[in-house]
Amino acid sequence: MTSSHVDVLIIGAGPAGVMAGNALASAGVNVRIIDKRPAKVMAGQADGIQPRTIEVFQSYGLAQSLLERGNQMHSLAFYNPRKDGKGVERTSRVPDISAPSARYRFEITIHQGEIESLFLDSMRTHGLEVERPIMPESIEVSNNEKELASKDSYPVKVVLKHLADATIDPTPNGAHTNDVEPALQASGSELETVYAKYVLGADGAHSFVRNSLGIELDGEHTDHVWGVVDCVPVTNFPDIRNRTAIHSDNGSCMIIPREGDKVRLYVQIAEELQVDEQGRKDRSLITPEKVMEMAKRSMQPFDLEFPDPPEWWTCYVIGQRVAKSFSIKERVFIAGDACHTHSPKAGQGMNASMNDSHNLSWKLAHVLRGWASAEILKTYEFERQKYARDLINFDKRLADLFSGKAVTPENAGGVTHQEFQGLLQSMGGFTSGIGIQYGQSLITDPTCQSLAPGLVIGQRFIPQVIIRVADTRPYEIQDLLVSDTKWKIVFFVGDPKEEKQRAVVNAVGEHLLSTESFTRRFTPKGLPKDAVFTLLTVSSTSKDDADYTDIHPGLRTHWSKAFTDDIAIDERAGGTAYSTYGINPASGAVVCCRPDGYVSFVCSMQDVTRGRLQEYFDTFMIRASA
Ligand code: FAD
Known part of the structure; x- marks a missing residue:
């Protein structure tokens, strides 16, 4: 061996x-x-x-x-039983993603x-x-x-x-x-x-x-059994290229449009299945043809044909x-x-x-x-x-809502369209992943949240367009928070053209050059000075006045790291970072972003010279040996 x-x-x-x-x-x-x-x-x-x-x-x-x-999914359609009992009709069509701060407001399939x-x-x-x-x-x-x-x-x-x-x-x-x-x-x-x-x-x-x-x-395992087919159907169903939830008298079906003309259909298997000795439902009688037939029935009165066998299929018990x-x-x-x-x-x-x-x-x-x-x-x-x-x-x-029957005159206690749509939309922040919140821990300290209430500590850094000062090139701030295992420390410095704020910025710059600086304390000897921490500055100076040299060299490791919050030359975006993050430009704030893009700590500019960043990192980072 x-x-x-x-x-x-x-x-x-x-x-x-x-x-x-x-x-x-x-x-x-x-x-x-x-x-x-x-x-x-x-x-x-x-x-x-x-x-x-x-x-x-x-x-x-x-x-x-x-x-x-x-494939990009932008819309979500809902179909429910028609009052005349002749199949289903569209009840509503809404945005697929209800998470306003998402950089990409769609799902990809x-x-x-x-x-x-x-x-x-x-x-x-x-x-x-x-x-x-x-x-x-x-x-x-x-x-x-x-x-x-x-x-x-x-x-x-x-x-x-x-x-x-x-x-x-x-x-x-x-x-x-x-x-x-x-x-x-x-x-x-x-x-x-x-x-x-x-x-x-x-x-x-x-x-x-x-x-x-x-x-x-x-x-545990549930009783819900779902059949799934990946296929290219021929149909006159108008929402075949949108995510669609169908609640019909003939069962429930979910349509997921896929790359090219492909479509994934999820149908709920309504029939009673035998249970084996281990308590598992016997799915051996479920075939792709059965799954496609069920999808067809739930989409009536629309036509749905399958000229070719499915590319893939599955029969799923939900655990x-x-x-x-x-x-x-x-x-x-x-x-x-x-x-x-x-x-x-x-x-x-x-x-x-x-x-x-x-x-x-x-x-x-x-x-x-x-x-x-x-x-x-x-x-x-x-x-x-x-x-x-x-x-x-x-x-x-x-x-439960998906598996429940739709409300109809005969089934008054059924699932209402409002209930189903309401759940999907109210949970949009969670399902999109945008609203995921990590709780207080060794690395997540919400003490000074009020200095940047729009950047929730424990959530991912919200996207915003900012302008690189040296060449007025617009940047999405998330593109500066890359997954390279480094901490990103974003100094919202206010306007360093103003004398009072310049003094604050210079004091922070001097502090960062000193041996007391957190960057020195936690960057192992022999590594480049930006090996562990990337320092970024975002000022509130207008782009026409701002100079990268306004930023003290202790805070500016390179000209490419100085940004300002102003509207881009093409006027398409920018100028809303301070207001979105709730940071007061008169005083600024410092935001720590974890290497995975989550906000973990906020403090004031003055706190930096008082050693608050050292204290924060001291709880889990190892001091570099002298
Ligand atoms: P997996 O994708 O399961 O990857 C695990 C990997 O580990 C596999 O490559 C496997 O070969 C390998 N592995 C397992 N055991 C060992 C071992 N002992 N030694 C070495 N390697 C091992 N999700 C949906 O959203 N829609 C669907 O329709 C859907 N259908 C699914 C159908 C099937 C058959 C399966 C298995 C999953 C399905 N899922 C579906 C779930 C989805 O694929 C998973 O949530 C996702 O892939 C999870 O990723 P994972 O890396 O954790 O696990």
Whole structure:
């Protein structure tokens, strides 16, 4: 048996795994990623990318291709039974996304394999390839406290099986499910022992990592069974290119328009299904033809024909479960479907999974580099488990409303259109990912929220166009908050052309040049001075008067880092950052943005010279040795 050492071993190369692989490889972390499948997913599974996830893709420089290749969903239509009993009619059409601060106010739909490809291509540029087909045979975490406390130890031992000639059957009994493991056949295998500092189990709903380490799931399977087909229908249904929720007397159906002419149809399976010894519903009688027939019936009086067989189909039992713990001793973590499963209708699966890894990756990089205390790793479970619980609660409400029959004269107690539309719209901030709020913790300190009430501490940094002072080029502020594992400290300096404010700005600049500065204190010796912190300034001076030289050299690491809040030359955007964020231009404010784009701390300009930034970072960052 061979053996090896690695800093991070990722098990599973689905959306959660490849997001982590790419983030860690691009940060220069020593990482390996393995998967038991001989090849990546070619069709089907998840397909919806929410607005916040598009922002996250953009922060890694990966949104462009997604925007070009994916289908954009801008509108959401609702269909309900006609009063004359002759099928359904449209009740309303509303914006698909009700999250006003979203940079992208639409969802993108594209199949999971395409999303994974984006990351695989990007990982390759950082020298990381998925190793397949490989699966773990055992995993153990050391109990030795000394070993666990050391940042240089390898306390996780994983025995890997390198499979030969592996094939996977993704369609057991003709049905894809999230409660039955796809069968894997492999002949022969070689074993390898890997000693890892950290392991990430991104190995899906049946997670080997979760099961081996005895992490239990809270929650249960529901009675709701859904059939899904990816197809190219011929139809006169007017909203076939909009997300559409149909509540008919013949069952419920959700339409998701996809790339090209493709459409995904979700239908609720109304018929009674037999239950096997394990309590699972027997879906073997459900065929794609049945699913398509049900979709046809729910869309009457409109025509719906399927000239070709579906590209992919699945029969889904909804499991609504959250793992009781997301980590073992902060050395093994689980992410994605390994931690939470829920219905696919709100389009959250891939998003929740990738955002778990986005949350964890920079924290791992910080700890591995010796920049931050391992305590920050606890915030992963604190933040993402709360989010997963909220997601399951939302999913339960949505699944019940979707599965319930529509209100009709014969069914007075049914689900009203207002109830259903109301839930989707009121939860728009949550489902889009835009309103996700991380609570107070070691790294999230809401004490001085009132200095910038529009930038909620614990939420992602709101997009705004600002102007680069030196060349008046407009920039989206989110494009300066890239996912490069660095902290972004945004100094809203007010107007340094005014004498009083200039004195404040100069005092902060002098302080940052001194040995007392937080940048010096927490940037390890020998690294470039901007290795850990990127300092940005946003003034309130008019672009016609502003000069980048107005900013004291202690605050200005480069001319390209000085911005102002003014309208762009083409007058299309800009000039609303201070008002949107609620920052008073007469006094300014300082905003800390975490490496994953979330606002974590705010203080006044004067607080900087009083050492408030040092105090904040001192709670979790490691001081550079003198
Ligand atoms: P996964 O995408 O499941 O990725 C896990 C990866 O780990 C896989 O590549 C797997 O091969 C690998 N793996 C698993 N076990 C091991 C092991 N022991 N060793 C090595 N590698 C391992 N979502 C929707 O929104 N709509 C849908 O219609 C829909 N249909 C789905 C149908 C199926 C069959 C499945 C499995 C999921 C479906 N989902 C759907 C859910 C969606 O795909 C997931 O929410 C999303 O992919 C979660 O990403 P993940 O990376 O956490 O897990």
